[in-house]
Amino acid sequence: MPAGEGRGGVRERTIVWQRDGAPLPLTVRWHPRARRIRLRLAVHDRRIIVTLPPALGVQAALETADRHHEWVKRQLSARPARVPFADAVHVPFLGEPHRIGHRPDGPPDVRLAAGVIEIGGPVADLPRRIALFFRCEARRHLSAQVACHARSLSLGYGRISIRDGVTRWGSCGPSGNLAFSWRLVMAPWTVLDYVAAHEVAHLRERNHGERFHRLVASLIADPDTARSWLRENGSELHRYG
Template sequence: MPRLPEKTTESTAFLDLDGARPVAVVLRRSAQTRRISLRVSGLDGRVTLSIPKSLPKATALGFLSEKKEWLRKALEGVPQQIPVIIGSTILFQGTPLQIACDGEARRIRLEGQTLFVPADPDGTITPARVAAFLKDQARRALVSAAHSYAARLGKQVAAISLRDTRSRWGSCTADGRLMFSWRLIMAPPPVLDYVAAHEAAHLCHMDHSRAYWACVSGLMPDYQRHRAWLRQNGAHLHGYRF
């Protein structure tokens, strides 16, 4: 976990939702927080209660107890977390692949719709191996797409980095550095291409003005369809646990 600023502290409380397994709630106390607020991440179900620095803990827990019904409904709407284990499936370029174990292999290999992963000594697999495979494939696809769209605009990309971002699929800095979520490799290729075009267009327009969207449309006339796919399915891509 990244180190928090000195004025922010975190602790954990557990809330019993009337017979269900207790829910872990992160209590985030900060001098910058002006009012108490409860948030549930739509990606992984993380529950955070932000509270002002001077608010008594008992008051915060009382507020939390009053929000039981709201919290239960919010958690029901969170996509189920998907473990990356032998026999499970994972999306790759929009296609479900079954994960299988190969006790003799040293590297991951893709055969048809099966992803063979080297076995650990205990006969299981390490999810990080699968993540590494996806990151490598994502880098190849995104580097190619981003440079291609930038060239069409007469621009150059200064650098490309991949991260496991939670709030955005890509970004562009004023000096031409592009960042992408490596989880895009799980989406259909046209969706990955849309995000590459989206960020490349920022090399011309560092905003979301009409001129910017006209630029995106020039690169990909049907971009709205791929943008809609991400809105509808993006949370599922974040549901895989590596």
């Protein structure tokens, strides 16, 4: 199977790595600027990723995984299990645990009650519709906070996109378009507000210098605490859904 090519000339291919009788998916990534082999475990989906210089082949990735199989095994066992969107499962919403409650005979909508995310309709549609609910709520809350902070600084902005970013919680494009991870709606409100303020501040200051940090601090009360929460707990949000 040919490797697919992504941005920046990065090629990628997923193969099966057989170890200790258990087949595991292994993503081989060829990076044009790679000078050495790098092995890591993806935080968000527990994928094993081997990055190679362009001249090396799949066999080099398999040999690397074999040499470090004990490390891979320890890393996999240490990572918390995925949490699907399903009936009776607890998921965070604005930092508070909520139980997903399916009502087979209820109306086909999603409602937020005290500690419960209620959903009616066919159970087969539940994961997709809960994911859509989180995306819509993320857009609603983030759009409101972006508008609030931009108004405070007398700034305009472009389109707001809601994505499922792995490496970034938010971004600010050169034309003023803003993008955010929908998973922020699972974080505490102060953390969601911090990321909104962070990206709005980038509309004026495109770096992370002293003036940028002063600007963020002028918009929200305690950016350091929110930043620390994301650093310590952010990876947990990728377990859900």
